[in-house]
Amino acid sequence: GEKRGRVPAAMEAAELRVGFVGAGRMAGGLARGLLRAGKVPASSILASAPSDRNLDAWQESGCRTTHCNLEVLQESTLVFLATKPHVLPGVLQEIRPAVGPHHVVVSLVAGVSLQTLQRLLPAGTKVLRLMPNLPCVVQAGAMVFARGSGAGDTEAALLKSLLSSCGLCEEVPESYINIHTGLSGSGVAYVYLFAEALAEGAVKMGMPGGLANRIAAQTLLGAAKMMLETGEHPAKLRGDVCTPGGTTIHALHQLEKGALRATVMNAVEAATNRARDMAKD
Amino acid sequence: LQKMGVNFTVSNKDTVKSSDVLFLAVKPPIIPFILEEVGPDIEPRHIVVSCAAGVTISSIEKKLSTFCPTPKVIRCMTNTPVVVREGATVYATGTHADVEDGKLLEQLMASVGFCTEVEEDLIDAVTGLSGSGPAYAFTALDALADGGVKMGLPRRLAVRLGAQALLGAAKMLLESEQHPGQLKDNVCSPGGATIHALHFLESGGFRSLLINAVEASCIRTRELQHLADQEKISPAAIKKTLLDKVKLESPSLSVASANKVSLFTSKS
Numbered sequence: 152g153e154k155r156g157r158v159p160a161a162m163e164a165a166e167l168r169v170g171f172v173g174a175g176r177m178a179g180g181l182a183r184g185l186l187r188a189g190k191v192p193a194s195s196i197l198a199s200a201p202s203d204r205n206l207d208a209w210q211e212s213g214c215r216t217t218h219c220n221l222e223v224l225q226e227s228t229l230v231f232l233a234t235k236p237h238v239l240p241g242v243l244q245e246i247r248p249a250v251g252p253h254h255v256v257v258s259l260v261a262g263v264s265l266q267t268l269q270r271l272l273p274a275g276t277k278v279l280r281l282m283p284n285l286p287c288v289v290q291a292g293a294m295v296f297a298r299g300s301g302a303g304d305t306e307a308a309l310l311k312s313l314l315s316s317c318g319l320c321e322e323v324p325e326s327y328i329n330i331h332t333g334l335s336g337s338g339v340a341y342v343y344l345f346a347e348a349l350a351e352g353a354v355k356m357g358m359p360g361g362l363a364n365r366i367a368a369q370t371l372l373g374a375a376k377m378m379l380e381t382g383e384h385p386a387k388l389r390g391d392v393c394t395p396g397g398t399t400i401h402a403l404h405q406l407e408k409g410a411l412r413a414t415v416m417n418a419v420e421a422a423t424n425r426a427r428d429m430a431k432d
Numbered sequence: 433l434q435k436m437g438v439n440f441t442v443s444n445k446d447t448v449k450s451s452d453v454l455f456l457a458v459k460p461p462i463i464p465f466i467l468e469e470v471g472p473d474i475e476p477r478h479i480v481v482s483c484a485a486g487v488t489i490s491s492i493e494k495k496l497s498t499f500c501p502t503p504k505v506i507r508c509m510t511n512t513p514v515v516v517r518e519g520a521t522v523y524a525t526g527t528h529a530d531v532e533d534g535k536l537l538e539q540l541m542a543s544v545g546f547c548t549e550v551e552e553d554l555i556d557a558v559t560g561l562s563g564s565g566p567a568y569a570f571t572a573l574d575a576l577a578d579g580g581v582k583m584g585l586p587r588r589l590a591v592r593l594g595a596q597a598l599l600g601a602a603k604m605l606l607e608s609e610q611h612p613g614q615l616k617d618n619v620c621s622p623g624g625a626t627i628h629a630l631h632f633l634e635s636g637g638f639r640s641l642l643i644n645a646v647e648a649s650c651i652r653t654r655e656l657q658h659l660a661d662q663e664k665i666s667p668a669a670i671k672k673t674l675l676d677k678v679k680l681e682s683p684s685l686s687v688a689s690a691n692k693v694s695l696f697t698s699k700s
Contacts, residue, residue, distance in 0.1 A: 386613025404643050413634035 167191060167313075170227025172220050172242060174200035174209055177259055178233035180288040181317065186212060187290055188316030199223045224249035229309070231281075232258040232268075236429075239263055243271040250276055255306050257281050257296070261332070262430035265299040265325055277302045279310060282328045283317070284336050292318030293335040297325040329430065333423030341418055346371055448473040453481060453536070460484040460660055464495060471499035479504045479533050481523075485559055486657030489526040489552055502528040506537050509558050510545075512566050519545030520562035524552035556657075560650030568645055569598060 169191050171178045178198065185191045193213030199220050200206050206216040217223065224230060224246050234242050239260050250256065250273050257279045258268055268278050278299035286292045294314055298307050307322055314320040323331070349370070350363035358366075378385060393400045434440050441447055448454060448470045458466055463484050474480065474496060480503060482492055489507045496503035505526030513519050521541040525534045534549055541547035550558065573594045580590030605612055620627040633639075 384611050384614045384617070387611040390611065404640065404647075407640035407643060408637060410635060410637045410640070412639070413631060413637075416631050416634060 167195060167229055168227045169196050170223035170230045171196070171198040171233055172223050172230060172246065173233035173235075173238075173259075174198040174205040174216070175233060175235075177283060177285070178231060179205070179208060180285055180292075181231065181233075181259070181283060181314075182209065182214065183212065184287040184290050184292060184317030185313065186214075190313055190316045197223055197226050220246050221249050224254065228253055229255045229257065229313075232256060232260055234260060236260055236262050240271060243268070247272060252276075255279070255302070255309065257310060259283065262426065264430065265297060269299050269301070275301045277306050279306060280325065280328060281310070281314075282331050282336060283314075284339055286339060287314075287317040290317050292320075293331075294318060294320045295323045295327060295331045296320070297323055297328060329426035330419075330423050332426040333419040333421070337422040338419070341415065342371060444470055445473055448478070452477055453479045453540070456480065456482045456484060458484065460487050460656065463487050463492070467492065467495040471496055474500045474503060476500070476502070476504075479506060479529065479536070481506045481508055481537060483508050483510060485509070485563070486556070486653050486660060488657065489524065491661070493526055493528075504529040504533055506534060507552060507555065508537065508541070509555050509563055510541065511562050514541075514544040517544045519547075520558075520565070521545060521547040522550045522555060522558045523547070524550055524555060556650045556653045557646075559653045560646040560648070563653075564645070564649040568642065573598065 169182075169185070171182060182196055182198070186193055186196070194215065196209075196214040197217060198206065198209045198214055199217045199222065201218065209216050220242055232239065232242070239258075252275065255277045256268070256272065259281050261282075263280075265278060265280050268280070269276065272278060276299075279296050279302050280299070281294060281296040283294040284292050287294065292314075294317065296307075296310055296314075311320050311322065346364070346367040349367040350360065353363035353366070354360050374388075377383075377388060381388070389403070393403065439450075444466065456463060456466060463482065480492065480496070482489075482505065487507070489505050492505045492507075493503055496505070503526075506523050506529050507526070508521055508523040510519050510521040514521070519541070521544075523534065523537055523541070525531075538547050538549065573591065576594035576597070577587060577590040580594065581587055585593070601615075604615060608615060610618075616630070620630065
């Protein structure tokens with residue numbers, strides 16, 4: 152179609168060349184998710200990092216690596232920016248000359264706004280901002296992205312289609328990105344904490360730790376799956392488990408006494424506020 | 433009640449003789465004595481309905497069986513809003529009460545609100561929830577009104593609006609298929625006023641307080657029932673306390689009448 156006329160056939164997923172500037176944990180997680188899903192062959196992925204430290208794992212997966220950020224821009228059409236926030240401005244200055252109208256630049260850098268990105272890149276560059284979370288590695292991620300002024304429906308559709316292989320991927324207004332951090336980016340850690348506590352409770356009651364951990368994880372997985380597949384309100388699903396006078400309602404009472412709900416709300420709020428504050432720095 | 437045209441008598445015996453459905457509406461410790469008194473006059477046609485908290489069907493049947501081989505006993509738990517026909521009533525039928533007897537009571541109580549049959553062992557829980565429930569609501573309404581007043585509303589308006597808010601919410605829930613959690617979500621726009629307020633409620637352990645309250649009321653009901661079973665309170669002491677109270681409140685009435693009023697004349 153005409154829409155795709157400006158963008159070469161390289162945008163077809165099969166021929167897509169994907170680059171990562173920065174090769175840390177989040178970039179690695181995304182890449183691993185894409186590979187596992189079979190969306191992009193390892194040979195089409197190029198990652199750059201200042202030292203070899205992070206690059207070994209990429210090489211082991213069959214991806215190409217380099218120490219030169221410019222090379223990533225020259226070789227790739229879809230470029231993920233995954234550096235630490237304080238390093239990014241310098242990196243953008245460095246790669247700016249190599250950024251062209253065919254590029255789709257997706258920033259994973261926490262706290263750096265689309266406005267800032269667009270200011271430091273050539274005018275009209277197709278920029279999007281992505282906030283993933285770590286379970287992208289196992290293709291059960293939760294990701295939101297927002298598009299900059301140069302990015303259109305094609306780019307949004309490309310990103311969504313590619314990343315849906317790593318989990319849930321939704322387009323949002325940029326203002327939701329910090330909230331996503333508080334809910335799901337950091338949220339994964341809240342779940343780990345809860346799982347640990349569940350298992351500890353079981354250990355206290357006499358179950359071996361390893362078994363308790365596995366069961367705790369499976370319980371969370373199962374509950375989450377039911378929420379996603381039935382689409383029912385969690386309060387309703389909760390009620391379904393509570394037989395009158397039974398074990399569950401007794402346990403829930405303990406959770407309510409501990410004001411678990413308010414504490415969790417506090418956590419999401421704290422992480423979101425921190426994300427907002429950090430973005431201002 | 434007399435102003436409403438209800439027949440009034442000072443004789444418990446007369447009440448029993450001219451009734452078919454007999455509501456025992458005395459305080460729980462008094463029940464045994466009333467049963468002793470009216471036992472001889474109980475006929476097969478009588479349906480004895482006890483509203484006394486913590487008094488079991490079996491204890492009533494036991495007391496009456498010395499006078500009547502197959503007494504029809506129904507135990508019920510209702511609540512104060514029956515007065516505005518929005519009561520919440522449950523009942524459990526005794527050994528000799530027929531299905532029709534239960535249905536008759538249900539019909540009567542359904543005219544003043546919601547009424548359904550339950551197993552007797554759930555009645556204590558019902559006491560904790562809807563028996564005491566109006567008190568929780570009044571407390572909440574008082575506090576909500578305080579909140580309104582603090583933020584500038586005149587007291588009368590604050591009370592009126594608070595009551596209407598609870599009334600409306602309750603009605604929505606009763607008429608909706610949706611879970612209260614979903615209805616709550618429907619009110620909470622993102623980042624808005626309501627969700628901020630709810631966070632405060634959660635921080636204060638609002639939910640657990642309500643669970644605690646229902647539990648405490650239910651447990652206390654059971655305790656009182658145990659105390660009654662053990663008959664720890666001396667009968668003379670009970671009678672005296674009651675008589676004194678009655679004399680203080682209505683010096684013109686005689687003692688026995690304070691206990692019971694017949695709501696029905698004979699079935700025709």
